[in-house]
Amino acid sequence: xxxxxxxxRTVGQIYALLYISGRPLPADEIAExxxxxxxxxxxxxxELQSWRLVKLQHLAGDRREHFSTPDDVWxxxxxxxxxxxxxxxxxxxxxxRDLLLMKPGNEDEREIQGRLAEMHDLIELLxxxxxxxxxxxxxxxxxxxxxxxxxxxxxxxKNSLPLLGSKRRKTPQPATxxxxxxx
Amino acid sequence: xxxxxxxxRTVGQIYALLYISGRPLPADEIAExxxxxxxxxxxxxxELQSWRLVKLQHLAGDRREHFSTPDDVWxxxxxxxxxxxxxxxxxxxxxxRDLLLMKPGNEDEREIQGRLAEMHDLIELLxxxxxxxxxxxxxxxxxxxxxxxxxxxxxxxKNSLPLLGSKRRKTPQPATxxxxxxx
DNA sequence: TGGTCTTTTCAGTAAAGACTGAAAGTTTTG
DNA sequence: CAAAACTTTCAGTCTTTACTGAAAAGACCA
Numbered sequence: 213x214x215x216x217x218x219x220x221r222t223v224g225q226i227y228a229l230l231y232i233s234g235r236p237l238p239a240d241e242i243a244e245x246x247x248x249x250x251x252x253x254x255x256x257x258x259e260l261q262s263w264r265l266v267k268l269q270h271l272a273g274d275r276r277e278h279f280s281t282p283d284d285v286w287x288x289x290x291x292x293x294x295x296x297x298x299x300x301x302x303x304x305x306x307x308x309r310d311l312l313l314m315k316p317g318n319e320d321e322r323e324i325q326g327r328l329a330e331m332h333d334l335i336e337l338l339x340x341x342x343x344x345x346x347x348x349x350x351x352x353x354x355x356x357x358x359x360x361x362x363x364x365x366x367x368x369x370k371n372s373l374p375l376l377g378s379k380r381r382k383t384p385q386p387a388t389x390x391x392x393x394x395x
Numbered sequence: 396x397x398x399x400x401x402x403x404r405t406v407g408q409i410y411a412l413l414y415i416s417g418r419p420l421p422a423d424e425i426a427e428x429x430x431x432x433x434x435x436x437x438x439x440x441x442e443l444q445s446w447r448l449v450k451l452q453h454l455a456g457d458r459r460e461h462f463s464t465p466d467d468v469w470x471x472x473x474x475x476x477x478x479x480x481x482x483x484x485x486x487x488x489x490x491x492r493d494l495l496l497m498k499p500g501n502e503d504e505r506e507i508q509g510r511l512a513e514m515h516d517l518i519e520l521l522x523x524x525x526x527x528x529x530x531x532x533x534x535x536x537x538x539x540x541x542x543x544x545x546x547x548x549x550x551x552x553k554n555s556l557p558l559l560g561s562k563r564r565k566t567p568q569p570a571t572x573x574x575x576x577x578x
Numbered sequence: 579t580g581g582t583c584t585t586t587t588c589a590g591t592a593a594a595g596a597c598t599g600a601a602a603g604t605t606t607t608g
Numbered sequence: 609c610a611a612a613a614c615t616t617t618c619a620g621t622c623t624t625t626a627c628t629g630a631a632a633a634g635a636c637c638a
Contacts, residue, residue, distance in 0.1 A: 217483075220595080222596075231510060238614095239614090249597065249599075251600095251615090252596080252598070255616085255617095258616085275613065277614085285514060285517045289517065324416075327417060334469070334472065337537070337540050344543035344546075345543070348547060352547055356547075356550060358520065360524050361528060361531065362527075366550075366552075366553060367535060367538060367542075403626070405627080431627080432629075433585085433628095433629095437585065438587095438626090438627085458636070459583090459585090460585080579638100580638095581636105581637085584633100584634080584636095585632105585633080586631105587630105587633085588628105590628090591627085591629105592625105592626080592627075593625085593626070593627085595625085596621105597621085597623090598621080599619100599621105600618095600619100601616105601617085603614105604614080605614075606611105606612085606613075607610100607611085607612080
């Protein structure tokens with residue numbers, strides 16, 4: 213299914229099995245259920261652990277290690293977002309920043325840096341935003357998402373309220389502690 | 396760099412070159428610049444076209460086909476989101492729905508369907524939301540993103556306004572045309 | 579229409595990635 | 609501390625994917 217998401221087919225199948233089975237499974241049961249070699253399962257689980265997508269636990273009266281997925285789907289989303297950021301986004305941003313630090317040797321290079329900067333800012337904006345909303349309570353997050361495009365009405369509302377408008381005021385106002393302005 | 400994003404390394408390099416060069420390039424210049432065979436470039440461009448990430452154009456006085464990326468970075472994000480949805484998300488949702496339509500044969504299967512339903516609803520919520528906000532003007536979109544976690548204050552504000560509260564009221568209210576409620 | 583320039587296709591090959599079984603490693607237990 | 613129970617590692621093999629050059633196909637022009 214979603215086997216093109218940086219994680220391979222086998223690993224995806226293992227994860228899916230753990231997710232739907234809803235209880236901790238030992239490696240050999242996974243191998244049997246999916247008809248993989250024991251060592252393949254071992255490697256898959258190792259990768260899933262490195263993504264923090266499964267956790268290991270010991271069940272009373274059984275010496276084998278058991279694995280399970282987080283029980284909250286939102287938790288899965290949060291972890292995935294964090295890991296992808298750490299592994300893919302951050303290194304990309306870092307390379308972009310390095311390139312932007314170089315002195316452009318000529319007009320062409322200056323233009324290229326301009327385009328790289330645009331890309332950098334875009335990625336950073338998206339990343340920061342996702343990081344921010346991931347921190348919200350699940351309850352708040354779902355409310356926000358359910359609002360969908362309707363969110364724009366809230367923004368309009370905000371812009372129409374003089375003290376909360378998004379434009380910087382020329383004369384300093386008394387601090388309102390509402391923090392709706394953004395730098 | 397981001398070569399693990401469902402698109403292979405070669406294709407990524409071609410796209411990056413087109414993006415930073417900022418002008419339409421013919422296939423043979425790409426092949427020369429990146430040291431790929433002409434046929435490899437041809438295939439890469441074909442894939443990029445199928446993703447609608449490059450467009451073909453003819454330049455006066457040159458018989459060769461030239462390719463370029465959209466000039467607006469936001470446009471790139473929008474196209475990427477749409478295509479990924481079409482290719483990956485929608486088929487996944489469709490499979491999930493099919494599974495949910497099946498009558499559970501026993502208690503275990505019922506539980507599994509429950510978990511699949513949770514996943515389905517999560518994906519659908521995220522997808523719908525992203526679809527919705529992609530439709531916003533770039534200007535509005537950036538405002539929203541820049542707000543980051545601060546968005547929660549707007550939600551709180553909304554919840555505190557009696558006529559706009561997110562809870563359904565028991566007695567029907569006169570229509571306010573604000574549409575902030577969501578079904 | 580034939581000739582020139584350009585792009586696409588495709589069969590074969592090269593490279594990358596996934597999977598396995600055997601062996602080594604680790605932990606628990608009598 | 610040795611045997612038993614379990615897990616990990618890794619070299620070799622199998623499978624999948626990427627890339628190439630040669631040939632075919634298409635477009636334009638005289």
